[in-house]
Amino acid sequence: MRYDISRDAICYGFFMRLLKRVIVVVLLGVILFMVRDDIRYVYQLILKYGDKPSALALSSYKAVIQQKPVAGVKSNLSGLTYSAEDRMLFAVINNPPELVWLTTEGQLVGRMPLQGIHDPESIAWSGGNQFQIGSEKDGAVYKTQVDIQRGAMQIISMVKLEGYDKAKNKGLEGTAWDAKNERLYAAKERKPIMI
Incomplete structure (x- = not known):
């Protein structure tokens, strides 16, 4: 048994794949545009300080109290x-x-x-x-x-x-x-x- 795939079906499939890729690229562009200032600032920090380990070793810090209500402060x-x-x-x-x-x-x-x-x-x-x-x-x-x-x-x-x-x-x-x-x-x- 032989199936004939029409030229229109092939073009439609190609067009849909292309459209999905264009949508993904546009969405990524919009997201990057929205966070561009944050990315630029982090980049400047990396250039200024490099990847220097913290002298405070904050990664090993554990808070004794996470949250404590203060009586008299609503x-x-x-x-x-x-x-x-x-x-x-x-x-x-x-x-x-x-x-x-x-x-x-x-x-x-x-x-x-x-x-x-x-x-x-x-x-x-x-x-x-x-x-x-x-x-x-x-x-x-x-x-x-x-x-x-x-x-x-x-x-x-x-x-x-x-x-x-x-x-x-x-x-x-x-x-x-x-x-x-x-x-x-x-x-x-x-x-x-x-x-």
């Missing part, structure tokens, strides 16, 4: 830093803007409103009674002086971060203070991820 607790001066943890709440301080076991000790800082997302202790508080909405970091005894906070200065201010809810999410070099690091959440 939600929106964000950012966490340790003050060697006060021997306490400090965190910010973004809505309403507040600064809270806790024991190292996570017990709430005190709180105060953050006047003049909108949408605080991060905090870093920078020595003495000074803290760097990051505001996602403003794309800025505020250098503050905090007196927990009087429940008072004073803004010393403010720095706007380039590229962080128009990020809506994808902006400044973390700050860290390098005491040795007196340098502030700021982390952007996404689009693109940045430090």
Whole structure:
């Protein structure tokens, strides 16, 4: 028995395979376009730092406590830093803007409103009674002086971060203070991820 496959069926099969490949290529192009800034940033990091192993050996780090509710704080607790001066943890709440301080076991000790800082997302202790508080909405970091005894906070200065201010809810999410070099690091959440 002999089957005749028509020329139209062969052309149709070829066309469908070609169409599938074109669709896959277009989809890959769209995905790459959407993440291009992140890819470019990671590439720049690789060029700058290479594949150097971390001196901190973070891959072997295991958290003792994954998540702990803080009595007296309903939600929106964000950012966490340790003050060697006060021997306490400090965190910010973004809505309403507040600064809270806790024991190292996570017990709430005190709180105060953050006047003049909108949408605080991060905090870093920078020595003495000074803290760097990051505001996602403003794309800025505020250098503050905090007196927990009087429940008072004073803004010393403010720095706007380039590229962080128009990020809506994808902006400044973390700050860290390098005491040795007196340098502030700021982390952007996404689009693109940045430090």
